[in-house]
Amino acid sequence: MNITLQKGNLSQDLKDSLVRYYQALGTEGDYAGHLLKQWAHDDNIIVYNVAGESGPVGWIVYNPHKSLVEQILVNKDQVGKGMDALIEKESLVAAEVLRADKDAYRVLVDYGFRPTRTYTSDGFDLAKLDLSTAVYLKKIAGKRPSEEYPGTETVVVEKVPPTHTHDEIKTAIISILDSLGGLEAFVKTGQTVVIKPNVVADHGMKDGVYMGGVVTDLGLLKALVEVLLPVAGKIIIAEGSSINRAETTKMFELYGYDTLIDLDPAKVSLVDLHQDKLVKKAVPRGKRMLSRDIPVTFEKADTIINVPVMKIHFAAIASLSIKNLQGALPPLEKYMSHYFGLWQNLVNIHHLVKPNLIIIDGLTAQEDFGPVNGSPKPMNLLIGGTNAVATDAVTMSIMGLDPALSPPVRVAHMQGMGPIEPEKIHVTGVSIDEVRSPFKQPDINLEGGENLFVHAETACPGCRGYLHFVLFKLRRPDPQHPGKLLIDRPFQRKVNLFLGPVTEAEPKPDETNIFLGTCQQHRKDMGKHLPGCPPHTDVIMKGVFSLYPDVELPQYADQTAEEKLEEMLKEVLKGDTP
Numbered sequence: 041m042n043i044t045l046q047k048g049n050l051s052q053d054l055k056d057s058l059v060r061y062y063q064a065l066g067t068e069g070d071y072a073g074h075l076l077k078q079w080a081h082d083d084n085i086i087v088y089n090v091a092g093e094s095g096p097v098g099w100i101v102y103n104p105h106k107s108l109v110e111q112i113l114v115n116k117d118q119v120g121k122g123m124d125a126l127i128e129k130e131s132l133v134a135a136e137v138l139r140a141d142k143d144a145y146r147v148l149v150d151y152g153f154r155p156t157r158t159y160t161s162d163g164f165d166l167a168k169l170d171l172s173t174a175v176y177l178k179k180i181a182g183k184r185p186s187e188e189y190p191g192t193e194t195v196v197v198e199k200v201p202p203t204h205t206h207d208e209i210k211t212a213i214i215s216i217l218d219s220l221g222g223l224e225a226f227v228k229t230g231q232t233v234v235i236k237p238n239v240v241a242d243h244g245m246k247d248g249v250y251m252g253g254v255v256t257d258l259g260l261l262k263a264l265v266e267v268l269l270p271v272a273g274k275i276i277i278a279e280g281s282s283i284n285r286a287e288t289t290k291m292f293e294l295y296g297y298d299t300l301i302d303l304d305p306a307k308v309s310l311v312d313l314h315q316d317k318l319v320k321k322a323v324p325r326g327k328r329m330l331s332r333d334i335p336v337t338f339e340k341a342d343t344i345i346n347v348p349v350m351k352i353h354f355a356a357i358a359s360l361s362i363k364n365l366q367g368a369l370p371p372l373e374k375y376m377s378h379y380f381g382l383w384q385n386l387v388n389i390h391h392l393v394k395p396n397l398i399i400i401d402g403l404t405a406q407e408d409f410g411p412v413n414g415s416p417k418p419m420n421l422l423i424g425g426t427n428a429v430a431t432d433a434v435t436m437s438i439m440g441l442d443p444a445l446s447p448p449v450r451v452a453h454m455q456g457m458g459p460i461e462p463e464k465i466h467v468t469g470v471s472i473d474e475v476r477s478p479f480k481q482p483d484i485n486l487e488g489g490e491n492l493f494v495h496a497e498t499a500c501p502g503c504r505g506y507l508h509f510v511l512f513k514l515r516r517p518d519p520q521h522p523g524k525l526l527i528d529r530p531f532q533r534k535v536n537l538f539l540g541p542v543t544e545a546e547p548k549p550d551e552t553n554i555f556l557g558t559c560q561q562h563r564k565d566m567g568k569h570l571p572g573c574p575p576h577t578d579v580i581m582k583g584v585f586s587l588y589p590d591v592e593l594p595q596y597a598d599q600t601a602e603e604k605l606e607e608m609l610k611e612v613l614k615g616d617t618p
């Protein structure tokens with residue numbers, strides 16, 4: 041049966057049904073009156089009239105400002121289909137229910153919503169539930185955005201000779217700019233340009249020599265700065281590294297970025313975004329996080345140029361221009377992005393930090409276990425564009441990957457940020473076919489041990505990738521049981537790790553259960569829950585290694601800094617819904 045949604049209004053019929061619904065529920069207080077009063081004062085509220093083939097089946101009241109389903113009043117057997125129609129229109133949504141409304145809660149959880157917050161509003165105890173991103177990705181598989189992307193985008197693919205000389209790189213940059221309207225289309229005389237490279241972490245060094253494919257190539261940045269210098273008033277190279285976040289300045293030095301200042305000390309500077317002042321900005325049509333603290337450097341920019349590296353990402357499938365903006369955030373925002381949903385929050389950042397130009401560094405790319413532990417792959421390419429989704433989609437196609445498989449690219453595409461459809465992207469320079477070279481993808485190994493079981497049938501690449509990394513640390517000798525690996529330790533109680541929205545196995549009370557991520561949040565009272573979407577590596581590491589109190593916790597990032605961020609997040613959670 042087809043379900044359609046039509047925008048309507050707060051009709052008397054709807055009001056009466058709402059009153060009857062809460063009277064039947066028999067809860068204390070006039071919750072229907074509370075809702076009606078709120079909606080009457082909120083111009084944002086959308087009432088969707090839900091109809092089946094044989095007529096109306098109810099209403100969904102939706103707040104687009106918070107991407108929140110405020111009420112579902114739909115015949116029970118039509119709720120799922122009504123919700124399908126809603127997320128096709130509105131993408132990733134959340135829902136709010138009265139905690140006493142157990143039926144509504146159960147229906148939402150069965151559909152794929154997960155309880156993420158509880159709070160009180162005007163004396164009513166409420167629960168907020170976020171739709172699982174894995175469920176959303178499954179629901180939209182093979183679908184196009186509800187509104188077609190208007191027009192087409194141009195992406196330029198430029199080959200660079202394998203020698204990567206300064207002049208060769210510069211020629212390719214100029215050629216990209218010419219194809220996109222010339223330098224003057226991006227920078228006017230005296231303007232401030234912020235270049236956002238990728239300096240994710242201090243990896244990729246062998247015997248003191250950088251092997252390539254981890255951070256944005258220094259030669260590319262030098263050539264880009266030289267192209268900009270005759271016009272720009274200021275050029276700021278700005279980054280906040282993602283691993284060991286206090287070390288950005290050291291990493292600038294490690295990779296030789298400090299030499300960029302010598303090109304023109306009066307105009308060129310480096311900014312560690314983790315030390316920058318911040319400005320709070322509301323996310324338009326906010327999803328997951330409704331506001332973000334953005335480094336002020338981006339506010340001062342007339343032009344932002346995003347210069348990521350072409351690489352595989354063990355959880356995001358590819359780390360390109362969309363993923364690179366995670367580095368544009370201060371440490372607490374990075375940490376919170378994981379907690380509230382990394383994929384959606386990467387899209388949110390693009391509403392606030394808007395790169396005008398993207399140049400993807402495909403001189404030496406990275407395959408296998410990227411973004412930091414993979415292998416360099418010479419591609420001898422620069423890929424330029426002005427639209428993040430289109431530029432990432434073309435780059436993924438060159439890497440032999442389906443752009444729809446990268447969660448952040450797919451979410452951005454479905455939310456209208458840009459096209460991935462080949463017919464909507466005009467590729468100039470060389471063709472994708474001419475330079476396509478499939479990238480080796482990481483072998484994600486979620487195999488458990490003799491008494492440790494992983495249930496991950498429906499998990500998205502996020503939790504799968506991060507858990508692989510942690511399980512890898514368990515595949516080493518167990519000091520308590522010679523001849524065995526830690527992962528095979530004979531625990532007295534069977535250990536289960538649950539991830540993804542649905543698992544074939546059900547948690548049992550007489551076993552040890554660890555639940556990963558937002559998708560498993562509804563089970564958190566049955567064991568240990570590791571929050572996040574995907575949970576931060578550090579959170580999974582600590583959670584899983586709590587099974588091994590005698591074993592030293594592997595060091596992933598600066599522990600003191602991570603613990604401080606955890607405390608700061610707790611403070612945030614005490615406040616209003618972000």
Ligand code: SF4
Nearest residue numbers: 174500502503557559
């Ligand atoms: S919690 Fe994990 S499996 Fe679920 S959507 Fe998030 S990253 Fe994917």
